[in-house]
Amino acid sequence: MIIARTISDMRAAVNTLKQQQIAAGIVPSVGFVPTMGYLHEGHASLMRAAKDCSISVLSIFVNPIQFGPNEDLDRYPRDEARDLQLAEQCGVDVVFLPTVDIMYPSARKTTIQVTDVSARLCGASRPGHFDGVTTVVAKLFNIVKPDRAYFGMKDAQQVAVIQQMVDDLNFDLTIVPCPIVREQDGLALSSRNVYLCAEEREQALVLSQALQSIDALLEQHPSLTAADLVTVLQETITTKPLAKIDYVEVLQFPSLQPQLTNEPLVQSQTQVIVALAVHFGRTRLIDNRLLFA
Incomplete structure (x- = not known):
């Protein structure tokens, strides 16, 4: 080398x-x-x-x-x-x-x-x-x-x-x-993960768990809009007291244009990204998931 x-x-x-x-x-x-x-x-x-x-x-x-x-x-x-x-x-x-x-x-x-x-x-x-x-x-x-x-x-x-x-x-x-590479428990690998204390590391798992819950949410609530999904994910993430949300957004990908909020998300004609950025203590973590790829 x-x-x-x-x-x-x-x-x-x-x-x-x-x-x-x-x-x-x-x-x-x-x-x-x-x-x-x-x-x-x-x-x-x-x-x-x-x-x-x-x-x-x-x-x-x-x-x-x-x-x-x-x-x-x-x-x-x-x-x-x-x-x-x-x-x-x-x-x-x-x-x-x-x-x-x-x-x-x-x-x-x-x-x-x-x-x-x-x-x-x-x-x-x-x-x-x-x-x-x-x-x-x-x-x-x-x-x-x-x-x-x-x-x-x-x-x-x-x-x-x-x-x-x-x-x-x-x-x-x-x-x-x-593709995103994850730890066995689902946390997306990042060089900044080393900053997390044990409690922050445990609570940070809510990010991947929230993203993985999307399929069930859309199946149970087919009329769910992008705005609805953002609300549900925010509520899920904030169940963890150390989580401070920077953003939760649902956008078209790769244009990153806003997804129409007044129509069911499952009717999307484009690929969609659900993107998160959340602080745990001094550490800012990002994660995302592509839908309808």
């Missing part, structure tokens, strides 16, 4: 592997998994998926420009040695480990902003967050030049925003959404 810490080393590593594969009669393709590190099984599933390509690349970079002034940049968990061990176990070919100075060597004068799709959900509660995400992902795409890039659907809005950017700016690559 090659570890590259500069942009020139990153590009050279991929170019060398491509030349070796061409010489061996292989048509090279690059699969890319961008992360902020502190890797878990959710990331591992993306790294394994990227092995569909002949060259797999992982980036680990805690991107400061997607954190707000009161968010957890300084305390975001980091463990480079552990991350590299997991990447090697997953068969990653190249790991890109830049510093902030490498990615942002001077004051930025360019920001990539995807409007509308980024306006709701996390975009509403974390102003500027997706501008930071799209800017760094565009930079990473230009550095790595992948054929396929793999993103977990736990961050479904991120997938939708990045897909919109790729479409609008004609990036020559395919975005591959990958």
Whole structure:
């Protein structure tokens, strides 16, 4: 496994592997998994998926420009040695480990902003967050030049925003959404789960339980509207005293346009996402579920 810490080393590593594969009669393709590190099984599933390509690349970079002034940049968990061990176990070919100075060597004068799709959900509660995400992902795409890039659907809005950017700016690559990976008890895997104390961790299970209850709710109440479902889910989540809701929303996916609230949800003609963001103590967790996929 090659570890590259500069942009020139990153590009050279991929170019060398491509030349070796061409010489061996292989048509090279690059699969890319961008992360902020502190890797878990959710990331591992993306790294394994990227092995569909002949060259797999992982980036680990805690991107400061997607954190707000009161968010957890300084305390975001980091463990480079552990991350590299997991990447090697997953068969990653190249790991890109830049510093902030490498990615942002001077004051930025360019920001990539995807409007509308980024306006709701996390975009509403974390102003500027997706501008930071799209800017760094565009930079990473230009550095790595992948054929396929793999993103977990736990961050479904991120997938939708990045897909919109790729479409609008004609990036020559395919975005591959990958399923949410969960603990055995249902909690969606997240690097931030490490922040949860035992009681918060136990109460956080209400998120996946609420999402899994949707099928039964729609079967028992076929006239349930999107607004009705939001109300029921909010009532379910707030049975846990430590839960502080940021949002519960039902939207069309991937457009993230509001779902009409005056018609039964089961009559939807489009794919729908039920998306949640809830604080447990100082930790903000997100989860979601796609309906009518």
